Amino acid sequence: MSATTSIAGQSKSRKAASHTLFSDYGELFKPRVTLMVVITAAAGFYLGCLRSGISPFHIQFINAMIGITAVTCGSGALNQVLERRTDALMPRTRMRPMAAERIGLAHGLIVGFTAIAGGSIFLALTTNYLTGILTLLTAVGYVAVYTPMKRISMAATFLGAFPGALPAIIGWTAARPMIEWPAVALFAIIFVWQFPHFEAIGWLYRDDYALAGIRVTAVVSPKGRATAAQALFYAVLMFPVSLWPVYLGTSGRIYGACAIVLDLIYLAYTIQFTKITRGLPPAVSRNYARTLLRVSVIHLPLLLAAMMLDAVGRIAY
Numbered sequence: 001m002s003a004t005t006s007i008a009g010q011s012k013s014r015k016a017a018s019h020t021l022f023s024d025y026g027e028l029f030k031p032r033v034t035l036m037v038v039i040t041a042a043a044g045f046y047l048g049c050l051r052s053g054i055s056p057f058h059i060q061f062i063n064a065m066i067g068i069t070a071v072t073c074g075s076g077a078l079n080q081v082l083e084r085r086t087d088a089l090m091p092r093t094r095m096r097p098m099a100a101e102r103i104g105l106a107h108g109l110i111v112g113f114t115a116i117a118g119g120s121i122f123l124a125l126t127t128n129y130l131t132g133i134l135t136l137l138t139a140v141g142y143v144a145v146y147t148p149m150k151r152i153s154m155a156a157t158f159l160g161a162f163p164g165a166l167p168a169i170i171g172w173t174a175a176r177p178m179i180e181w182p183a184v185a186l187f188a189i190i191f192v193w194q195f196p197h198f199e200a201i202g203w204l205y206r207d208d209y210a211l212a213g214i215r216v217t218a219v220v221s222p223k224g225r226a227t228a229a230q231a232l233f234y235a236v237l238m239f240p241v242s243l244w245p246v247y248l249g250t251s252g253r254i255y256g257a258c259a260i261v262l263d264l265i266y267l268a269y270t271i272q273f274t275k276i277t278r279g280l281p282p283a284v285s286r287n288y289a290r291t292l293l294r295v296s297v298i299h300l301p302l303l304l305a306a307m308m309l310d311a312v313g314r315i316a317y
């Protein structure tokens with residue numbers, strides 16, 4: 001069989017697989033990442049409300065989460081529009097609806113732009129203009145800066161960490177229309193958290209990224225030293241950064257103790273991950289990366305939950 005026939009055959013089977021429009025939208029909107037983005041925004045909103053001495057349980061919370069969800073989903077869709085060709089080259093992403101051509105270019109563009117514009121306008125009208133504008137800028141940062149940069153420079157990951165962490169500030173401004181230090185501290189926590197998270201992913205899928213020409217640390221520096229060093233540096237940085245709310249007085253000792261324990265666990269798994277530099281069999285080193293990825297997505301919500309529970313007892317209504 002010629003290479004062309006084989007690629008055509010693969011493309012057909014990707015289209016023919018049992019996908020519905022509903023399941024395709026499920027992939028287009030990156031639901032797991034979107035859920036975590038919404039959790040970080042909810043934490044920002046909640047802490048902002050407590051700072052104002054008001055209950056976070058009111059309609060404004062629902063409005064903020066609807067708008068942020070819409071913009072995040074739209075950003076995921078436009079990211080997949082832009083990456084449809086590179087996604088088609090990687091086993092992890094080749095079944096995505098844009099990459100497999102189950103959703104056409106115009107369809108993806110309309111869904112993406114509508115969700116981003118609709119969500120941003122909705123936020124501006126139901127919360128405040130600052131929140132609408134910040135959310136729109138976050139989407140622009142992710143779609144128009146981070147996404148195209150992935151094929152050009154390793155710096156993309158650093159730049160992508162800004163839109164990744166901004167939803168925490170967006171949640172805060174939806175509650176209180178100003179950017180204040182506790183919101184910046186929350187931003188910093190999520191900013192730093194992303195690096196062990198992403199270095200693990202970069203190592204786990206380094207063959208995929210190499211196939212697609214995406215310049216992550218694990219591809220550019222294949223022995224793993226730079227990947228391990230970056231993950232370790234940021235896992236250590238998690239300690240002072242996650243204790244920042246305690247220095248600011250917005251979180252107390254209970255949160256501080258929880259943060260230290262959670263950061264120690266994150267650090268322990270990051271140290272285990274640094275064994276990738278030892279030239280282990282790929283399955284073993286990938287396993288360390290997969291474990292660190294799993295730990296990362298448990299660590300962050302637990303840290304935020306500790307901060308939110310601690311704040312209840314500290315701020316009087």
Ligand code: HEM
Nearest residue numbers: 032033036037040092157158160161164165194198201297
């Ligand atoms: C530079 C920043 C980031 C990059 C490059 C990145 C990249 C990725 C990639 C490629 C995956 C897919 C892994 C897979 O399919 O197995 C992933 C998974 C995930 N990411 Fe990130 N991410 C970043 C930041 C964030 C942020 C800010 C959040 C949310 C606050 C987040 C939450 C998640 C979640 C929840 C998953 C799903 C994990 C799972 O399926 O088990 N990520 N990330």
Ligand SMILES: CC(C)=CCC/C(C)=C/CC/C(C)=C/COP(=O)(O)OP(=O)(O)O
Nearest residue numbers: 071072075079138139142160161163164167
């Ligand atoms: C409020 C709002 C607009 C938020 C959007 C920001 C957002 C979704 C950030 C997620 C963090 C990020 C840079 C993920 C990169 O994954 P990737 O795109 O490299 O992952 P992939 O390889 O799976 O496509």
